[in-house]
Amino acid sequence: MLLVKLAAKSLLNRKASALLTLFTIAISVMLLMSIERVRVDAKSSFSNTISGTDLIVGARTGDIQLLLSSVFRIGHANNGVSWKSYQYITGQRGVKWAIPMSLGDSHKGLAVLGTNKDYFEHYRFAKKQPLSFSQGHEFNHLFEVVLGAEVANTLGYQLGDEVVIAHGMGNTSFHNHDDNPFKVVGILKATGTPVDKTLHIPLAAIDEIHGGHAHQHQPAQADANDHDHDHDHDHDQHDDVDLVGAPKQITAFLLGFDSPLYTLQVRRNINQYKDEALLAIMPGVTLRELWEMLSIVEKILLLFSIVVVLISLLGMLTSLLSSLNQRRRELAILRSVGARPWHIFTLISVESLLITGLGCIVGTALFYALMLLGADYLQSHAGISLNIALLSSYELMLLAAIMVAGFIVGLIPATRAYFYSLADGMSIKI
Numbered sequence: 001m002l003l004v005k006l007a008a009k010s011l012l013n014r015k016a017s018a019l020l021t022l023f024t025i026a027i028s029v030m031l032l033m034s035i036e037r038v039r040v041d042a043k044s045s046f047s048n049t050i051s052g053t054d055l056i057v058g059a060r061t062g063d064i065q066l067l068l069s070s071v072f073r074i075g076h077a078n079n080g081v082s083w084k085s086y087q088y089i090t091g092q093r094g095v096k097w098a099i100p101m102s103l104g105d106s107h108k109g110l111a112v113l114g115t116n117k118d119y120f121e122h123y124r125f126a127k128k129q130p131l132s133f134s135q136g137h138e139f140n141h142l143f144e145v146v147l148g149a150e151v152a153n154t155l156g157y158q159l160g161d162e163v164v165i166a167h168g169m170g171n172t173s174f175h176n177h178d179d180n181p182f183k184v185v186g187i188l189k190a191t192g193t194p195v196d197k198t199l200h201i202p203l204a205a206i207d208e209i210h211g212g213h214a215h216q217h218q219p220a221q222a223d224a225n226d227h228d229h230d231h232d233h234d235h236d237q238h239d240d241v242d243l244v245g246a247p248k249q250i251t252a253f254l255l256g257f258d259s260p261l262y263t264l265q266v267r268r269n270i271n272q273y274k275d276e277a278l279l280a281i282m283p284g285v286t287l288r289e290l291w292e293m294l295s296i297v298e299k300i301l302l303l304f305s306i307v308v309v310l311i312s313l314l315g316m317l318t319s320l321l322s323s324l325n326q327r328r329r330e331l332a333i334l335r336s337v338g339a340r341p342w343h344i345f346t347l348i349s350v351e352s353l354l355i356t357g358l359g360c361i362v363g364t365a366l367f368y369a370l371m372l373l374g375a376d377y378l379q380s381h382a383g384i385s386l387n388i389a390l391l392s393s394y395e396l397m398l399l400a401a402i403m404v405a406g407f408i409v410g411l412i413p414a415t416r417a418y419f420y421s422l423a424d425g426m427s428i429k430i
Contacts, residue, residue: 008044014116022359023291028312029363035305047287052124054263058252060277067286070252073111078247085276094262097122099254103204105165116244125193136186146183149190178208204245313409320413345418352410365385
């Protein structure tokens with residue numbers, strides 16, 4: 001304990017260099033812990049881009065291709081699912097809810113999704129978080145559109161604006177449906193998922209703009225004003241009731257079940273469906289497979305964080321070695337009052353441990369502060385839901401590894417100080 005107190009007072013005497021070294025280690029610990037936590041939670045959030053959905057059903061293709069086209073809006077589905085098959089499968093026992101999805105149109109390079117109101121009720125992301133509105137409400141009429149947060153922010157749309165849908169995905173739009181503009185009635189809160197970059201319209205509107213029935217949703221002019229009023233009222237009722245219609249086919253659909261047992265049974269039946277070549281995938285499993293393909297990103301992040309820690313420890317080593325020559329007088333005084341070479345060795349080792357330990361404590365505090373400040377930003381802009389909890393066993397092992405590495409690094413200046421003490425002429429030879 002005497003050596004610990006002496007080491008602490010020695011560090012206080014050199015507080016400028018000691019604080020600089022401690023701060024460097026604390027920053028590196030903060031970066032390491034933050035990168036590790038973001039890496040783990042990014043993997044979890046990636047797996048939860050779509051959450052609470054038991055099956056995704058589409059035309060038979062690769063598992064990852066179906067996932068990318070239906071959830072991430074990447075690529076194109078070569079074929080669709082007939083409406084007859086959709087109705088048959090969603091009528092199976094155990095199906096709790098179903099969300100039809102029709103893709104293939106776009107607006108200024110952003111995906112347009114035709115769906116129904118069940119999308120806003122049952123779609124989940126992250127840890128089963130529901131969609132919510134920052135402005136407005138879900139569509140209630142045929143030619144209304146709900147925007148994702150990024151669509152509204154990027155293009156500057158507000159409630160009441162009109163949006164023109166184009167046929168074709170991405171930047172390869174073939175035809176603008178100028179005769180059927182959509183009115184913005186809702187803007188979703190940011191989710192950090194592909195939902196933010198999507199425009200949502202009623203499924204029946206997809207057939208309406210493609211079928212050449214422009215303005216059928218608008219009441220025809222009649223001779224009498226009373227008749228116009230009655231027609232408008234009938235039309236509004238029609239819009240409120242039939243937002244799905246009976247399309248020939250859809251791109252894919254999502255399914256939720258009452259029990260996991262139904263999930264496996266229906267998945268097998270869909271994959272063996274004879275009327276149509278269909279594929280049913282479990283999104284959680286497929287997302288994990290996709291993440292495995294991107295595992296190189298994890299390795300790069302881990303390597304980067306390790307390099308940062310090593311640089312900070314090398315900085316501590318440089319600081320301790322450079323101070324040894326300036327401390328020759330201090331060490332000589334300690335030797336003159338009876339300190340032995342191994343006392344000097346232990347003193348320098350304890351100093352390195354104190355700096356490393358305090359750096360780990362301060363770095364952990366900074367880590368939690370950074371997580372608290374950045375949690376909302378990462379959720380809304382990157383879709384990463386941070387788990388602000390106690391340190392995991394793996395994170396504690398990382399801190400222990402840093403302490404051990406700091407001790408090993410401290411042995412180098414401690415050994416040099418030991419030999420300085422042997423050469424100072426005060427050693428007693430027996």
